[in-house]
Structure formats: C-alpha cells, structure tokens
Amino acid sequence: MSALMDILASAGLWAAVLRIATPLILGTLGALLCERSGVLNLGIEGIMTFGAMIGWLAVYNGADLWTGILVAAVAGGVFGFLHAVLTVTLGLSQHVSGLGVTLFASSFSYYVFRLMVPVAGTPPTVEPFQPIAIPGLSDLPFFGPAFFTQTPPTYLAILIALILAYVIFRTPLGLAIRMAGENPHAAEAQGINPMAVRYGAVIAGSALMGVGGAFLTLSAFNSFFPTMVQGRGWICIALVVFASWRPGRALLGALLFAFFDGFQLRLQTALNGAVPYQLFLMIPYILSIVALAVMARRARVPQALMQPYRRGER
Amino acid sequence: MSEAVLEISGVSKRFGTNLANDNISLSLAKGEIVALLGENGAGKTTLMSILFGHYVPDTGKVSVMGEDLPPGKPRAAIRAGIGMVHQHFSLAPNLTVLENVMTGTESLWSLASNVSAARKKLMAISGRFGLRVDPDARLGDLSVGEQQRVEILKALYNDARILVLDEPTAVLTNIEAEKLFSTLKDMARQGLSLIFISHKLDEVMATADRIVVLRGGKLVAERKAADTSKAELAELMVGRAVHRPVRDAATPGETVLEAVGVTVRQDGVDRLKAVDFHLRAGEVLGIIGVSGNGQTVLAQLLSGTAQRSAGDLVLYGHGIGDLTVAEAVEAGIGRIPEDRNREGAIGEMAIWENAVLERIQRFSRHGLVDRRAGIAFAKKIIEGFDVRGGTPVSRIRLLSGGNMQKLILGRNLIERPRILLAAQPARGLDEGAVAAVHERILEARRAGTAVLLISEDLEEVMALADRIQAIVGGRLSPPVKAEDVDARRLGLMMAGEWEKEQVAHAV
Numbered sequence: 061m062s063a064l065m066d067i068l069a070s071a072g073l074w075a076a077v078l079r080i081a082t083p084l085i086l087g088t089l090g091a092l093l094c095e096r097s098g099v100l101n102l103g104i105e106g107i108m109t110f111g112a113m114i115g116w117l118a119v120y121n122g123a124d125l126w127t128g129i130l131v132a133a134v135a136g137g138v139f140g141f142l143h144a145v146l147t148v149t150l151g152l153s154q155h156v157s158g159l160g161v162t163l164f165a166s167s168f169s170y171y172v173f174r175l176m177v178p179v180a181g182t183p184p185t186v187e188p189f190q191p192i193a194i195p196g197l198s199d200l201p202f203f204g205p206a207f208f209t210q211t212p213p214t215y216l217a218i219l220i221a222l223i224l225a226y227v228i229f230r231t232p233l234g235l236a237i238r239m240a241g242e243n244p245h246a247a248e249a250q251g252i253n254p255m256a257v258r259y260g261a262v263i264a265g266s267a268l269m270g271v272g273g274a275f276l277t278l279s280a281f282n283s284f285f286p287t288m289v290q291g292r293g294w295i296c297i298a299l300v301v302f303a304s305w306r307p308g309r310a311l312l313g314a315l316l317f318a319f320f321d322g323f324q325l326r327l328q329t330a331l332n333g334a335v336p337y338q339l340f341l342m343i344p345y346i347l348s349i350v351a352l353a354v355m356a357r358r359a360r361v362p363q364a365l366m367q368p369y370r371r372g373e374r
Numbered sequence: 375m376s377e378a379v380l381e382i383s384g385v386s387k388r389f390g391t392n393l394a395n396d397n398i399s400l401s402l403a404k405g406e407i408v409a410l411l412g413e414n415g416a417g418k419t420t421l422m423s424i425l426f427g428h429y430v431p432d433t434g435k436v437s438v439m440g441e442d443l444p445p446g447k448p449r450a451a452i453r454a455g456i457g458m459v460h461q462h463f464s465l466a467p468n469l470t471v472l473e474n475v476m477t478g479t480e481s482l483w484s485l486a487s488n489v490s491a492a493r494k495k496l497m498a499i500s501g502r503f504g505l506r507v508d509p510d511a512r513l514g515d516l517s518v519g520e521q522q523r524v525e526i527l528k529a530l531y532n533d534a535r536i537l538v539l540d541e542p543t544a545v546l547t548n549i550e551a552e553k554l555f556s557t558l559k560d561m562a563r564q565g566l567s568l569i570f571i572s573h574k575l576d577e578v579m580a581t582a583d584r585i586v587v588l589r590g591g592k593l594v595a596e597r598k599a600a601d602t603s604k605a606e607l608a609e610l611m612v613g614r615a616v617h618r619p620v621r622d623a624a625t626p627g628e629t630v631l632e633a634v635g636v637t638v639r640q641d642g643v644d645r646l647k648a649v650d651f652h653l654r655a656g657e658v659l660g661i662i663g664v665s666g667n668g669q670t671v672l673a674q675l676l677s678g679t680a681q682r683s684a685g686d687l688v689l690y691g692h693g694i695g696d697l698t699v700a701e702a703v704e705a706g707i708g709r710i711p712e713d714r715n716r717e718g719a720i721g722e723m724a725i726w727e728n729a730v731l732e733r734i735q736r737f738s739r740h741g742l743v744d745r746r747a748g749i750a751f752a753k754k755i756i757e758g759f760d761v762r763g764g765t766p767v768s769r770i771r772l773l774s775g776g777n778m779q780k781l782i783l784g785r786n787l788i789e790r791p792r793i794l795l796a797a798q799p800a801r802g803l804d805e806g807a808v809a810a811v812h813e814r815i816l817e818a819r820r821a822g823t824a825v826l827l828i829s830e831d832l833e834e835v836m837a838l839a840d841r842i843q844a845i846v847g848g849r850l851s852p853p854v855k856a857e858d859v860d861a862r863r864l865g866l867m868m869a870g871e872w873e874k875e876q877v878a879h880a881v
Contacts, residue, residue, distance in 0.1 A: 232480035232487050235469075239477045242466030249426075249464040250478030250528075251449035360468050371428075 074206035081318035085217040086272030087296035088310040090265040097261035098241035098364040102158025105293030106165030111273030113169040136270020140263040151368030170286040183283040225307035241362035244369035304359040320344035385434030394420040409582035413804040417591040427451040457529025461540040467514030519550040539570040573804040627655035636685030645671035649850040653824040660839025668848035673797040678702040708786030712797040721771035726752035759784035776807025846870040
C-alpha cells in the first residue's frame with residue numbers, strides 16, 4: 061500500500077502523465093473534430109504514424125522543431141483531404157475508407173522512411189524539444205515539477221483543447237460544424253454547405269492527428285520506428301466516445317488514460333517482477349473499457365455520424 | 375392584397391423521363407394564403423424546392439418583390455425572405471431550440487456567437503405570433519407539434535416574409551392542426567404571405583384564400599376558396615370524379631374476438647384500462663380518439679407485441695393466453711400498422727420480401743427461401759390490389775405512401791383474414807388512395823372479415839364503422855351505433871364525455 065502511495069505522491073508520475081497524454085489529447089481532439097462534423101476518421105492510426113515519421117524526417121534533414129510540427133500538420137491535413145474525398149464527395153463507407161487510410165499511411169511512412177534513411181543498427185536521432193519551466197509556477201513545490209516543466213507541444217495540446225471547446229460551443233463556425241454532424245440537410249437549408257464544413261473539419265482534425273504523431277518523435281522520443289504509435293489512434297477513437305464528443309472531457313479522458321499508463325509503468329518497477337509485466341500493460345486498456353462502458357451509455361452521438369450527405373436526398 | 379410579393383413564371387423541371395413541373399406560373403400577394411393542392415407526385419414539392427433553391431429549374435424563373443432569384447441558391451432564397459417549413463423537419467434533435475434557429479444566421483468567421491441578441495429576437499418573434507417555445511430545451515425532447523413551431527420560428531427568425539409549408543399537418547393531430555392554421559391566418563393578417571402544400575380538402579377550404587391545383591406536373595386550375603367546393607377540388611386534383619365508398623347495411627355474424635376488462639401496463643403506466651369490446655364477423659368496429667390515448671397499445675395487444683396485465687381475451691370462442699406475433703398471424707389476424715414505414719415495411723428490402731416476411735415459413739423450402747413462390751405471391755398482390763410504381767423485385771421504399779399501403783393491405787387481405795386490424799389506415803394518403811383503401815376494407819367486411827378500425831379521422835370512422843367506441847386516456851367508451859351519432863357527438867365522446875348518456879345508446 062505504501063508503495064502505491066509513494067508512486068502517487070511522486071512528481072515524476074504526474075509529469076509523465078502529462079507527457080503520455082499529449083499525443084492522446086491531440087489525436088482525440090482531431091478525431092472529435094472530424095466526428096462532430098459527421099465523419100468518423102479511422103485513418104487516425106496511420107495519420108499519427110505518418111506525422112511521427114515526416115515531422116522527424118524534416119527535423120533530421122535540418123528543419124527546426126516547430127517546422128517539423130508544421131510539416132506533420134500539413135501532412136496530416138493531406139491525408140484528411142484524401143479521407144474527405146472518399147467519404148464526403150464519394151460518400152463511401154467511413155469505416156472502410158478510414159481503415160484504408162490507416163493501412164496506406166502506415167506503410168507509406170515506412171516506405172518513405174526507408175527511402176530517406178539508410179538502414180542502421182541504432183536508429184538515427186534528432187535533438188528533441190526540451191522541457192520549459194514556466195516562470196513562477198514551476199517553482200511551486202510538487203506542482204512545479206509535476207505540471208509546469210513540460211515540453212512546448214504539451215502546453216500547446218492543452219491550449220488547443222481549450223480553443224477547440226470554445227470554437228465548438230461558442231462560435232457560429234462551431235454551430236455549423238455541429239449542425240453538419242447532426243443534420244446536414246438542416247445545415248443546407250440554413251444556407252451552410254455541409255460538404256465544405258465536413259472537408260474543413262476532417263482536414264483540420266487530421267492535421268491535429270499528425271501533430272499528435274510528431275510529438276512522439278520530436279518530444280517524447282527522438283527517433284522514429286514504424287510501430288511506435290502502438291494503437292494510440294484507436295485509444296483516441298474510444299476517448300472521443302468516452303468524452304461524449306466534448307473537448308474538455310476529451311482532455312480529461314486522455315489524462316485519465318495516461319494516468320493509468322504512467323501508474324502501471326511505475327507499478328511494474330515497484331513490484332519488481334513479482335507479477336508478469338504483461339498484466340500491467342493491460343491495465344489502462346481494461347480500465348478504459350470500463351470507463352467507456354460507464355460513460356458512453358449517456359453519450360449523445362452526433363446523429364449524422366457516418367452518414368454520407370447527398371444533396372436533395374433524404 | 376394586390377402587390378405581388380412572389381412570382382413564379384414558366385417553371386419546368388424534368389427528372390429523367392419524368393416531367394415533374396411543366397411550365398408552371400404562380401403569383402402570391404402580400405398577406406395572402408395560397409394552397410397548393412395536388413396528389414402525391416403531382417409536382418408540388420418539386421416546385422417548392424425550386425422556389426427555395428434546392429433544385430435548379432430547366433426553364434423559367436422565380437422572382438421576389440420584382441427581383442429575380444439566382445437558381446439553386448438556398449442562401450439567396452433565405453435572404454430574399456423565403457422561409458421553408460419542410461414536411462420532414464430540418465432540425466437537429468441533439469441541439470437546443472435556440473441553436474437550431476441560429477444555425478447559419480451569423481458569419482461563420484465571427485469569433486463569438488451573439489447568443490443573448492439571438493435569444494431576444496427569438497422571444498420577440500415567438501411572442502408576436504403566439505408560438506411559444508423554450509429556447510434552451512433540447513429539440514429532441516419536444517413533441518412533434520412543438521418541433522414544427524421551431525421550424526416555423528426558424529423561418530421567421532431569418533426575416534421570412536413568404537412562408538412555404540410542405541404538408542404541415544401530415545404529422546399533427548387534429549387539434550394541433552387547428553391551432554397551426556389559426557396561427558397561419560394570424561400571420562397573413564400581419565402581412566406575411568403563405569403557401570401551403572396539401573392534399574387535404576378540408577384544411578385547404580378552411581384556410582386558403584386561393585387554391586392552386588397541380589396534377590401530373592401541370593397547373594390545372596386556380597380557384598378562389600369562396601368560389602369552389604370540395605367536390606370540385608377533388609375532381610380537379612384527381613382528374614376524375616372521386617367518391618369515397620359508402621358502407622351498406624351490415625349483417626354481423628358471430629363474435630370472433632372479445633376483450634373483457636383488459637388492462638395493459640407498460641413502463642409502470644396503465645396504457646389500457648379495463649377495456650371491453652367485441653368484434654363480429656362482417657362488421658367494422660371503429661375506435662376513435664385523439665392519438666396518444668392508447669390506440670398504439672390496443673393495436674400492439676392484438677398483434678402480439680404487447681401483453682395483458684389483467685382481463686380476458688376470447689378468440690373464436692376460446693379464452694387465450696398471451697398472444698405472440700406468430701400466433702396472431704396464424705390465427706388469421708391481418709394487421710395494418712399505424713406507421714407503415716417503421717412497422718409495416720422494410721424500406722431497403724424488395725417488395726416480394728416485404729410481402730412474404732410474416733409468413734416466411736410457408737415460402738421456405740428445405741430451409742431456403744423460395745424466391746420464385748415469393749415473387750409470384752407479390753405479383754398476385756400487385757395485380758389484385760392495383761399497386762403501382764414497382765415490380766416484385768424493386769425496393770419497397772420506392773413506392774408512394776398510397777401504393778405501399780395497398781401492398782400492406784394486399785398481403786393481409788389476399789389470405790382472407792378472419793380479423794383485420796387497421797390502425798390509421800389512411801393517414802398521409804391522398805384522396806385517390808384513401809378511396810381505394812376504404813373500398814378494400816369494406817370489401818373485406820362484406821366477405822365476412824371482422825374489422826377493427828383505429829382512427830382519429832371522424833369522417834373515416836363515420837364512413838366505415840358500424841359501431842363506434844371512443845378511446846380516451848386508455849379507456850374505451852361503450853359502443854354506439856354509427857347511425858345514432860353525428861360528428862358533434864363523436865367529438866364529445868373523443869373528449870371523454872360519454873359517462874352520462876352511455877346507457878341510452880349502448881348497443
């Protein structure tokens with residue numbers, strides 16, 4: 061028991077929680093934005109992988125870190141555009157198209173990586189983002205090292221969550237996005253082009269996914285390997301449901317999942333091999349399923365999610 | 375009343391080989407209510423979609439206040455002051471009333487919604503026309519009538535001066551419909567111009583100043599409401615004289631179904647309270663009432679989807695236990711469900727599949743569906759019941775409401791059921807289809823079927839039923855003979871006022 065308390069009281073755990081949460085926050089917000097407009101984007105896993113690769117590659121080739129992030133965002137947007145063409149313009153099944161995007165983007169990432177970077181025993185590295193201590197706040201005992209000594213993209217992710225919440229619930233654009241996801245015919249009848257709204261939301265959301273991927277190679281780690289996203293995209297899809305399509309709750313959900321993850325890592329070391337570590341690896345996923353089952357029952361799904369919109373057809 | 379606010383001139387629109395609108399011209403004056411009357415498929419909705427910029431016409435143009443509207447631009451139509459109230463509401467159930475109304479009214483790039491100004495404007499409009507709503511209610515929690523109010527408010531919020539309503543009463547109860555029309559008249563008095571689409575002669579005569587009749591995509595007549603009659607309009611609309619069939623004297627046979635003190639409890643509420651009724655062969659029993667008073671549960675009880683919590687059911691002289699759906703079918707109870715799209719048919723499946731689904735056992739051979747027999751069966755129904763617009767293999771969704779209803783009737787009546795349960799059989803159908811459906815029901819009655827007709831349409835019940843019981847709050851009045859009542863008395867019965875005089879008229 062005291063081992064548990066020690067873990068919970070260590071600033072290191074909480075600092076790790078924020079770090080682990082960052083790609084999840086960005087990915088979840090991206091998926092949430094797509095779904096609010098009525099498009100499920102299962103391309104997320106591949107788009108995160110590609111963002112991780114291309115952001116890293118840009119920096120590896122001499123770009124600065126923020127340019128790397130930007131490149132990842134643009135690349136994510138391009139895949140988003142592809143998904144939008146397939147699902148919005150052509151009205152294809154959003155599941156199938158999304159899985160196709162994931163398979164394509166994942167393999168394409170590896171292909172480009174192999175093309176540009178020679179095979180080496182130890183993977184090449186870049187100099188990643190360094191933690192920035194926020195003046196004043198980082199001097200607080202416990203809270204300082206736990207929450208205010210993060211790399212810039214983490215602060216950015218939290219800021220984006222707040223901005224997205226504001227946009228979705230407080231601006232005409234957000235209302236248009238929600239209407240496109242609830243009833244595109246109604247949006248059209250009010251003079252809004254739901255196709256254009258969906259394109260915009262899918263592209264912007266995919267750009268966020270790309271940035272979430274780039275965080276892995278430019279901040280959490282410093283090199284790229286093809287399997288590094290490791291299902292984070294799928295967790296994001298679940299987190300969107302957990303969050304009932306609300307950015308604030310998405311932030312909380314991502315932190316909660318990251319907490320389970322950071323906790324189990326430390327629990328592994330604390331118990332020192334007494335229990336097979338694979339069991340601990342399962343903890344965050346099992347807890348997410350439980351949390352999902354509890355939360356999602358009350359969720360209000362966007363009514364037009366996964367329904368292609370065709371003008372004039374009801 | 376003289377200045378024209380809206381002018382539609384020479385509009386034509388072709389879909390494939392179907393000329394939906396053929397050179398139609400129409401004008402609307404300030405403060406005027408025009409009814410666009412026509413059967414389903416006459417081109418009313420197409421014309422209104424062109425007006426609203428959903429479709430681009432092949433020829434012709436629309437002008438508002440003398441200014442031409444650019445074709446195919448809903449936004450421009452809204453800006454010119456045209457508001458559309460669709461039959462299937464364009465609303466989002468998960469959003470609030472205010473959000474539904476505000477969508478698209480502000481620049482998409484402004485940094486904040488001005489919610490308080492919007493609320494103020496909405497409340498002002500709502501007060502001015504007596505359209506009361508709670509702006510913060512979730513739309514999905516509102517009744518259908520309230521949702522329609524939101525749809526109208528949405529149009530008015532966009533400063534509509536011309537309001538187009540597509541079959542506004544199709545989803546409303548009689549009382550809600552009356553309220554709606556008094557609101558519409560009030561709007562016209564306040565200077566708005568209205569077009570409403572309808573195929574119901576009563577409401578057209580009662581509400582419109584002028585009536586425009588469409589048939590087969592052409593404008594066939596234009597009449598002042600004061601100068602015409604229902605009979606003339608019906609003939610113009612259908613293209614020939616239509617007569618709703620009349621019932622001849624009944625010769626009721628034995629009692630086939632009897633309910634004694636039946637109570638049905640659902641979700642902790644008694645939906646039916648100790649009801650008594652009996653059905654006799656060759657006779658129509660009409661159950662009249664405003665919808666939502668237990669009709670749905672009554673229909674469910676007899677189709678096997680709801681069970682009694684008290685009381686007895688006697689079928690063909692034997693007391694029965696809980697009835698399952700399969701047993702109801704086996705027992706020869708034919709059913710016409712209240713909501714044909716949701717319970718009567720599976721839209722994406724073929725007509726023949728819909729025709730055989732409830733007796734799939736009989737159309738199976740060695741565990742496989744006997745497609746050929748099913749198609750033959752469907753063909754027989756299509757021919758026998760004059761179902762138009764589809765072949766056995768086309769999807770049932772493509773049929774019009776009337777033809778879908780004829781198919782459902784056909785699949786029940788072709789087997790000569792001993793009991794026919796008809797719930798709101800003519801709801802949403804046009805004049806020609808109503809006559810056809812009524813004729814079939816009376817034909818079944820002549821052949822000895824016992825018919826239970828559940829309806830909220832006074833005229834329909836008085837035309838078809840031999841005996842009538844009113845349903846109010848889950849309770850049934852004692853039966854009265856159709857000859858002994860008039861519309862006024864039925865109205866009182868529907869309001870629950872039967873207690874005092876029941877003994878004198880009970881059959």
